[in-house]
Amino acid sequence: MLGRRNIRDSMGYVTLGLFTSALLDELLKIKKNPGATPEHTQVIKLTIDSLNAIKSPKAVDKQSLPDLVFQDYQEVSTLRKTLSSFSKSIDDIVKTLNDICITSDSEKRSKDVYDAILFFMELAHRSIINAECTEERVPPGVKLLGSK
Amino acid sequence: MALNDAISHKCATAYKLISSLRDIVSSSRAGNSYPQWSDYFLSFCERTADESLKYIENRLEISKSGDEIECKIVNEQLSSLIQSWEMLHAFINPVIAADTLKVPHPLISFISEHIGSLNVVKDAKIVIELTPEMNYHQHPLTKLRKVLTNPPLNKYYKKEPRLGFLGLPCSQSKSLFMNCQLYHEVGHFIAEETGVFSTEWLDSIDSQLKGDISNSGWAANTVQTWMGELFADIIAVRLIGPAYTFAYIEQPKLLENLPEKQILTFGIDHPADSLRLREQLDILKEDEWDKSQISSLKQWEELNRIAAIKQSDYLPPIDYQDDAVMKPVWEKMMSFLCQKDKLKEIHNLAKKKTEDRIRPTDLFNAYGESISEYLSHGVVPSACRKNGEMPHPIAIINSAVYFLLSGMKGLFDIVQVTEKDKISSLVWLEHRVEMWCMKAIEDWLVRPR
Numbered sequence A: 001m002l003g004r005r006n007i008r009d010s011m012g013y014v015t016l017g018l019f020t021s022a023l024l025d026e027l028l029k030i031k032k033n034p035g036a037t038p039e040h041t042q043v044i045k046l047t048i049d050s051l052n053a054i055k056s057p058k059a060v061d062k063q064s065l066p067d068l069v070f071q072d073y074q075e076v077s078t079l080r081k082t083l084s085s086f087s088k089s090i091d092d093i094v095k096t097l098n099d100i101c102i103t104s105d106s107e108k109r110s111k112d113v114y115d116a117i118l119f120f121m122e123l124a125h126r127s128i129i130n131a132e133c134t135e136e137r138v139p140p141g142v143k144l145l146g147s148k
Numbered sequence B: 001m002a003l004n005d006a007i008s009h010k011c012a013t014a015y016k017l018i019s020s021l022r023d024i025v026s027s028s029r030a031g032n033s034y035p036q037w038s039d040y041f042l043s044f045c046e047r048t049a050d051e052s053l054k055y056i057e058n059r060l061e062i063s064k065s066g067d068e069i070e071c072k073i074v075n076e077q078l079s080s081l082i083q084s085w086e087m088l089h090a091f092i093n094p095v096i097a098a099d100t101l102k103v104p105h106p107l108i109s110f111i112s113e114h115i116g117s118l119n120v121v122k123d124a125k126i127v128i129e130l131t132p133e134m135n136y137h138q139h140p141l142t143k144l145r146k147v148l149t150n151p152p153l154n155k156y157y158k159k160e161p162r163l164g165f166l167g168l169p170c171s172q173s174k175s176l177f178m179n180c181q182l183y184h185e186v187g188h189f190i191a192e193e194t195g196v197f198s199t200e201w202l203d204s205i206d207s208q209l210k211g212d213i214s215n216s217g218w219a220a221n222t223v224q225t226w227m228g229e230l231f232a233d234i235i236a237v238r239l240i241g242p243a244y245t246f247a248y249i250e251q252p253k254l255l256e257n258l259p260e261k262q263i264l265t266f267g268i269d270h271p272a273d274s275l276r277l278r279e280q281l282d283i284l285k286e287d288e289w290d291k292s293q294i295s296s297l298k299q300w301e302e303l304n305r306i307a308a309i310k311q312s313d314y315l316p317p318i319d320y321q322d323d324a325v326m327k328p329v330w331e332k333m334m335s336f337l338c339q340k341d342k343l344k345e346i347h348n349l350a351k352k353k354t355e356d357r358i359r360p361t362d363l364f365n366a367y368g369e370s371i372s373e374y375l376s377h378g379v380v381p382s383a384c385r386k387n388g389e390m391p392h393p394i395a396i397i398n399s400a401v402y403f404l405l406s407g408m409k410g411l412f413d414i415v416q417v418t419e420k421d422k423i424s425s426l427v428w429l430e431h432r433v434e435m436w437c438m439k440a441i442e443d444w445l446v447r448p449r
Helices: A007-032 A042-055 A073-085 A090-102 A106-132 B003-031 B036-065 B068-097 B105-116 B141-148 B178-194 B199-210 B216-240 B242-249 B260-264 B273-286 B298-307 B326-338 B340-353 B360-376 B393-405 B423-445
Strands: B125-131 B137-139 B163-169
Touching (some): A007 A042, A007 A106, A007 B068, A073 B199, A090 A106, A106 B068, B003 B036, B003 B068, B036 B068, B036 B105, B068 B125, B068 B163, B105 B125, B105 B178, B125 B137, B137 B178, B163 B178, B178 B216, B178 B242, B199 B216, B216 B326, B216 B360, B216 B393, B242 B273, B242 B298, B273 B340, B360 B393, B360 B423
Parallel strands (some): B125 B163
């Protein structure tokens, strides 16, 4: 139960869990209909933008900063640990998500969707576990990368 | 337990939690009235609860017809939903406790308008909470909003205003003067909303401390927490003026004769009071309060005395003062924070965030004397006009603080108090002054615009 701990320290993980849930919903829709070329939906686009922003925080448009995910301290650390356990980089995940939306090869799309689902399921799982057993305390005021 | 059974069980648990919270919110709203933005938040929670309940039913359907992967996803989604409502739970209860009869409503409405006029948190609104602790606090809204903007909670949230959750102790529910400390929490809100202390900055502190302290990550966190407190103090003084500083000094724990050691001692989460007051005094002087009537108060003298204490006299947190290993570590962190360039950086950040503020001194100088005159005759000061304009709440608040701290000159002579020397009479009269000022703030809020 979250009530046992400092809510502030769990919030980044809860946010990550919720967002990943929404992304998994999108991926499931594509999985069910691999023949149709999916659009870059809002959630997928936001995921790609957010992942790119981790690599180059200075290039982020300040206006879009509040909407991005994976920018909080805990979100980034959980993402990095998941990437490491899959031996993948941010670029690999961005490429997979982009390929899902642009490829005309439905077999490749099915494989990419499956890979993406496995990755984001693990990310969701880690964020849920971390929200229950917060690993790292965040000092008050620390918010986003590149937001000073 | 098979995955499908586990999902059914989780669905039932989530449904019970959310529907119970919805019922509590609905019955509270039916039986009480709430400040505008608190009611807005509670209404949002009601609608979001309905949406979440539909989401749960939908997840159950998906799991019944889905394959193993879909069931696993649903399982994670339900866990996330439950966690997000556990999080909302912590916000809902203190807001429900703070109905309009239990909070200084005009002050809260003014703070909301005041903060919402700053460019950095344009149109932000304040939701007020009551806390059983003897502390003011700010609930971190920024991340809550990110929780709320995610499905399935986002249906009603997309175009919502920024809500700042500020908590006040239940014992101070009617005070004007002491509740000026809410402005410190406003400072934390601005820090949180505008991302003042970025992760990069934390890393930079970490790398600067690395050579001196072995656990530099922990030390950087602590120093940044202290910086956040100083930042919030400076924001408060720049926005509301000495009313904040004097409310700070008048906290029960900090009364005039408190042991000197306490003023000098750093806490794990807060810098020493002496340092905090010194930085506040810097801003007050910069705003020329030392040239106003305020500087005639004995509290001003006390403030100057405390602020003049040398940095070298500051002490580490009480538990480490006799710890041969940790004491030097804390001292290094304290010296790091007290470096001139570090303090200047905090001042500059706070100034930048409030560069479009109304300077409190100007309002006090324009209205202060007249407001004191009105108060000394027991008259609600909104009647005191300059060029047809009602006095601004910042002028009212600072004038009230001056009037109260300078002994309420004249008022005792005209108000029928049977036993003037009794504490109860004094407290009663002070409360009246605060109520008159609260009424004047309300008059200003509802003035024709």
